[in-house]
Amino acid sequence: MTNADRAALRASADSVLARLVGDATGAARLREDQWRAIEALVADKRRALVVQRTGWGKSAVYFVATSLLRARGSGPTVIVSPLLALMRNQVAAAARAGISARTINSSNTEEWETVQAEVAAGEVDVLLVSPERLNNPDFRDQVLPQLAAATGLLVVDEAHCISDWGHDFRPDYRRLRTMLADLPAGVPVLATTATANARVTADVAEQLGTGAGTDALVLRGALDRESLSLSVLQLPNAAHRLAWLGDHLGELPGSGIIYTLTVAAAEEITAYLRQCGYPVASYTGRTENADRQQAEDDLLANRVKALVATSALGMGFDKPDLGFVVHLGSPSSPIAYYQQVGRAGRGVDHAEVLLLPGKEDEAIWQYFASVAFPPEEQVRRTLDVLAHAGRPLSLPAMEPLVDLRRTRLETMLKVLDVDGAVKRVKGGWISTGEPWVYDSDRYAWVARQRAAEQQAMRDYASGTGCRMEFLRRQLDDEEAAPCGRCDNCAGPRFDDKVSTAALDGARGELGRPGVEVEPRKMWPTGLSAVGVDLKGRIPAGETARPGRALGRLSDIGWGNRLRPLLAAQAPDAPVPDDVTNAVVTVISDWAKGPGGWASGSPEAAPRPVGVVTVASRRRPQLVHSLGSRIAEIGRMPLLGTVTYAPGTKDLRISQTNSAQRVKALHEALVVEPALADALASAGGPVLLVDDLSDTGWTLAVAARLLRRAGAEGVFPLVLAVQA
Template sequence: MSAPAGTATREAAEAHLRALVGRDDARLRDDQWRAIEALAVDRRRALVVQRTGWGKSAVYFVATLLLREAGAGPTVIVSPLLALMRNQIAAAERAGIRAATINSTNIGDWEPIQEQIAAGQIDVLLVSPERLNNPGFRDEVLPRLAATCGLLVVDEAHCISDWGHDFRPDYRRIRTLLDDLPDGIPVLATTATANARVTTDVETQLGSVGRDEVLVLRGSLDRESLRLGVVRLSTPEQRLAWLADHLAEQPGSGIVYCLTVAATQEVADYLRSRGHDVQAYSGQTETGERQALEQDLAAGRLKALVATSALGMGFDASLGFVVNLGAPSSPVAYYQQVGRAGRGLDARSEQATVVLLPATEDKDIWAYFASLAFPREEVVRETLAVLAEEGAPMSTAALETRVELNRSRLEVMLKVLDVDGAVRRVRGGWESTGAEWVYDADRYARVREAREREQAAMVSYLGTDECRMWFLRDQLDDPEAVRCGRCDNCGGLDLPTSVAADSVDGARERLSRPGVALSPRKMWPTGLDRVPNAESLGIAGLKGKVREQAAEGRVVARLTDLGYGGALRELFREGPDGPVDSAVPGPLVQAVMAVVKDWRPGVDDGQRIDAIVVAESVSRPTLTTDLADGLSRWLQIPVAGHWAVVDPDVPPGRGAVNSAQRVAAVARRCALRADPGALEGRSVLLVDDLVVTGWSLALAARAVLAAGAVAVHPLALATSG
């Protein structure tokens, strides 16, 4: 008597699983089988919310093999990161699955891949979400994929939701793809980080009228191989010293997460000076180098990567630890980061260590990233008006010269407007659709309030005496959340909280070394000739390379730095009525002097500085004049000119988020004031307080050089980046 159809299908599914993982004893979990059955047998839509390492990829790969055997078309996987694609392709090939990817780095392969799909030679196609709104892909490739695919998979599906910790506008386009699928094409959405609100939102977007109810499978989010702990230390040098003292004690290889790119470089440099084999990793790391670093970490050739959250989704390796130097802004984001550790470990005999070292500056960094949220309504309306007035497609580069947003924020806003139907991406750029658009202030306010609640919850995590894994699972609305028995609060992890005095002294010495190189602007922003009143402002002819260029300058530190960053953030803080003005505090005076002594501006070129030009400030006039006057007395050189505010009606921050707009605003606001011949033949120290975009210094240097100076050396207290 033959086995029931369901039993035979499950046996076939488990045979595929064994080939995928390379183990003869591999068996599907019940929920894995339920998901596979829903997709490959019932042709339904399913949402799987399961912890990292549970085996979500096994579900869609096994379902793919079953569907292909039944004559279905290829599986299309929408995947957010190239690292994730690389890992998934490698896993697919182990099971004999023919996989390919279409993304921005392999445009030359698109046509042959499409030919292979048409010939039935591709089983799995991985697509980056950004491709979904590329005009050529959207209009030519996507309709064919929607009509012929056998399974659609949306990986990291929390990115669909406004409420998800990593919302991405490109993922909103998936809703259109879902609506275009023929009946009977199964859909799988997967994520490890979705609370109840996000789960409901994604479920709603997966469902549609007339279809079967979406199968939602939420499992326990416990990570049995993780031991969580928090070490609270009051100063940056104590935290850095603790990390250097105890990094070697952490099991295996792992990740040290930092909140900023600058911190990854600073921390990695210090750890290497203490003999640790580490490297820095961020979104600014070149693609080929990132791949090599990922491979070195996975193979254990590095003790750690000191990384931003760019090393997050998509990195699949068995790591022994994660240390966070600074807290992420939400427990959900933190849960995802710690999920990089403990994968592939046998929780009965192996444990991964997770340590959080919170810092007082964390909230400042959260506030900065929060300021990059969806733009104000008037900025959105201005953008729509410009597109409507143009009446033809505009590139992002052309559009950014007309609105006060930087390139990345403008791109994100346009993608949201595209999904909302107000604009459309076409060949040549963006165009207005003419459709009415409503600024959903209530929704943006709700999202902002949700983010603020998440930040408050993260602060609570730091101080809780409850089980830490329970706390994270509870934040993710895991109904099975219980005490883990493994964390520091449960007594399963004992973390040292003292730091050797000599280690603290060494870290303090490293952090107290002031001085960060300040590179001059090298290229003028595009489209300055299209800025209103460009001719009268004298900027219409500025394009290409900046010829009248300052030398490399110096600042004491970045605002985000671990050492002097705290003192500088306090100096530049905003009060209830605006910027707080004061003289330069003594410790920062000493730091400025140390920077100048070490830097010796102009000496190497035989052009010792012999004059000062001060960049005036309306918001902090005492600070800038105090700094310039003090340097004049110490160096015994005159203040020979001012980069003066001639139009105070132009606000200090006007255009700060957009290069072309910033150049125009600075050209309106400031001009060089100096006696005739006062700068002729001089090597000038150009003194400023805070460098945000660098364009004010670029225009000031241009004016000083035009007045006869032979060199310009910028010096400022801080830079924001």
């Protein structure tokens, strides 16, 4: 291509950019590195890796390149992205530039056939695909080969997800290597990310063929965000942090995002801020797709002051005028933190970024770390099960045989699939028979990296140096220097004062005891495979009623009080008075609530006539004292304990796999004759008392035993639920 041709191409690229950003004057111009990437893709048909800060304009590169390539007769652009929210934003952005974009992801299954037909007909310029689609058997075997053959440009968005050294590893992304191998010669490839340090960049480059030794362009820019003012505010407890938001949220510029570490915290914060009069919406993994889209639309239109979000919102939200990002609770990785705060200040001169760390953060980090890649014994067990199955096994069929929770099992299988040891086919998963090595050194190194990232977040929160420089150095930004804007450079912009009214309101919200415990209604699939003759819906005469817990371990109210009490290393001791008093309040509210035995309504449940405890191997004093106190205060007899059969007290009970857990509990728990006689004499429903419900299966099995022994109803009551 001659210099004149390249100049004409540059003019066309700037014209597309102007349409993309809505510049009617046509004055918009690409950044020099944006143009270098587009030139490499369109003129030279090269591969490129772009590591640039959020807001730099990476999406402009692939949309402009798409327009130019389509004008020259190339096939559609395929963008692989994990960000459903960003997909919706990008479809709208593409339309402004005259680009037809469609998506295939988990939220629009009803549209897949239509979209695929439109792609085949040449009516789609950009197809956004979630990484999970890449290993769906039908999509992988039927759609993907045709798509790879027709693709004019492949874009890997959020490319750090391809590396398990990164903060957001997603094994589905590894399938891209297969698609890359099937691309015709000369098809350009673009990988983009805002959060990759040197190690992750090298790993991504190697996997995508954009590394050393290739004719690829690597553009890595400085990561400073001049619009962001970073601050950390240390407050004494969760109530003070919530009260601070109640007092000061209105002072933050524009609208923004409040990130939390758990769903429970997001719901608590949303409820409190609404009571304070703020228009806010919750956005978590439990939020329905329609509600998510409504929340996104409301934030884009500034109809809400903030979305209170977990990482379900994550990286993927495109609102250039986002005025603030507040984290109530510290993420475990400075790289993930940089990614999330980067949503703010993209189209405004100033945006506030504030971290409010909490003491509970570390416990939440530990929980997420506990679901890392399983130990070799469990992996080998899974491979053996598949090797001897003689047929494809679905996740529900496999789960009871390998003692892994389904989500963790699925993630492990995806890694094994990428490694070539298993394959997903119609009907489930099969073993390939290929040799496989457990890379213990790599997994241990990743674990050490996670620990180092956690320490870095502690250092960030407590450090006295420039906060932006700290984050940039975590991302190996060689140009990192003091920003002059953060609280350590320019002085604090926020004080720790909260009003008495806000603090009282926050304490009331966080101190309000009581969480409904929904009973199990269906037995887990696959019990017959482990020798238990239970399946389907639990009969009405054997189920528990809806129960109550004092709080969730993951919340920032009672969770902060209960976590130390129920920690694995905590000493066993009688239940503390403050906890007892709160449980009594829960029972009182429960009894007077809708359908409660003291509600006076026609459909009121009968009043419990006694208390039964569940035998505890770890905290027998705690559980027994809780049952005794409730019986004493409620003037009911303590009828006895659902205990362990002789010889089963040391039986291993799975903490992760439902079928294995039910099998062990089915064999171990018994209602002894003395308790059965007491139930018959009491003649009514009972309160079933335990310390913790993490899966609900202990309560379900114990309730079944009690109902079969003569209890007319079972009301579960626990100190905490794990969710």
